[in-house]
Amino acid sequence: MKIFNILLFGLLCSTLSFGQGKFLTKQGYTSFFSTSPIEDIKADNNQVLSIIDSSTGNVAISILMKSFMFEKSLMQEHFNENYVESDTYPKAIFKGQILNFNKLDESEQIVTITGDITIHGVTKQIETKGKITKTKENILLTGDFPVTVADFKIEIPSIVANNIAKVVKVSFELDHKPYNK
Amino acid sequence: MTKKTNKKILIAGVIMLFVAAFISFKIYNKPHIDVSTATPNVSMKAGILLAEFLNDETEANKKYLEQIIQVSGTIAEIDTNKNGNAIIVLRKGDDIESVICHLSPEENKKTSNLKIGQEINIKGICTGYLMDVILIKCTITN
Numbered sequence: 188m189k190i191f192n193i194l195l196f197g198l199l200c201s202t203l204s205f206g207q208g209k210f211l212t213k214q215g216y217t218s219f220f221s222t223s224p225i226e227d228i229k230a231d232n233n234q235v236l237s238i239i240d241s242s243t244g245n246v247a248i249s250i251l252m253k254s255f256m257f258e259k260s261l262m263q264e265h266f267n268e269n270y271v272e273s274d275t276y277p278k279a280i281f282k283g284q285i286l287n288f289n290k291l292d293e294s295e296q297i298v299t300i301t302g303d304i305t306i307h308g309v310t311k312q313i314e315t316k317g318k319i320t321k322t323k324e325n326i327l328l329t330g331d332f333p334v335t336v337a338d339f340k341i342e343i344p345s346i347v348a349n350n351i352a353k354v355v356k357v358s359f360e361l362d363h364k365p366y367n368k
Numbered sequence: 369m370t371k372k373t374n375k376k377i378l379i380a381g382v383i384m385l386f387v388a389a390f391i392s393f394k395i396y397n398k399p400h401i402d403v404s405t406a407t408p409n410v411s412m413k414a415g416i417l418l419a420e421f422l423n424d425e426t427e428a429n430k431k432y433l434e435q436i437i438q439v440s441g442t443i444a445e446i447d448t449n450k451n452g453n454a455i456i457v458l459r460k461g462d463d464i465e466s467v468i469c470h471l472s473p474e475e476n477k478k479t480s481n482l483k484i485g486q487e488i489n490i491k492g493i494c495t496g497y498l499m500d501v502i503l504i505k506c507t508i509t510n
Binding site: 213214216233234236249251253254256259260261263267273274277278360362 | 395397398399401429430433449453455468470495496499500502504
């Protein structure tokens with residue numbers, strides 16, 4: 188009887204955890220956009236790593252700062268060397284949770300994502316809304332949120348202060364696939 | 369001071385202003401590095417590059433970030449990103465980690481005759497390590 192109970196428990200666990208693995212993308216997209224009266228600056232990054240644990244809705248996102256591509260190489264140089272200092276702080280990281288993740292059905296829905304974001308060595312708590320479509324084959328997460336440059340101790344020299352927005356828009360598009368390793 | 373010297377100074381000033389404007393315009397529009405024509409800073413096996421990052425990421429970052437690296441390795445996956453640009457994953461056997469090469473859009477046509485398991489040389493700019501070493505703006509060199 189005892190063995191039967193253990194077997195039953197084991198079976199229950201395996202049914203519960205079925206389809207509750209990790210979803211992952213290594214080619215997620217993120218961009219930031221700064222608009223000012225003088226110029227618009229946009230940078231794209233197609234190498235974002237994002238992992239969703241589909242049993243909890245926990246999310247971990249890692250971004251290489253050097254992977255941001257600018258239209259002008261001078262902007263890219265200034266961004267890496269002077270602003271985000273990517274030699275010292277090569278990654279931006281987000282760790283958080285998609286709220287009410289287990290209540291999602293397969294249609295596109297708006298979710299709240301909360302967690303800690305680390306850029307330039309400074310960690311801030313953020314909460315943002317995103318769109319999510321969760322199926323058995325993929326989890327697509329998209330959205331955008333504002334980032335106040337000064338919050339992350341990123342100093343913009345006064346000579347270019349008018350070229351760069353105080354608040355930049357960060358967008359993301361992360362299409363996760365089941366991860367089997 | 370005569371009117372003549374005044375005029376000379378004015379002309380010199382205007383010329384200098386033009387030169388300055390031209391130079392700053394040139395700097396502002398400085399082009400990106402063209403990986404396809406650039407000589408790689410370093411050439412190595414994909415597995416060795418990966419091992420260096422696994423062993424000491426900080427040290428490997430210092431050595432390889434923003435460097436043009438030519439790697440040789442075995443193709444484990446051929447994929448495309450959401451813009452249709454090719455991605456080639458170099459991995460040995462059952463390893464979990466790999467070197468992920470994001471190809472330049474100009475290279476997309478070259479991937480059609482590539483096969484999984486084939487040896488290949490690729491050069492690109494190293495932007496760091498996440499679960500894998502990332503190379504971007506890659507071109508196929510053989």
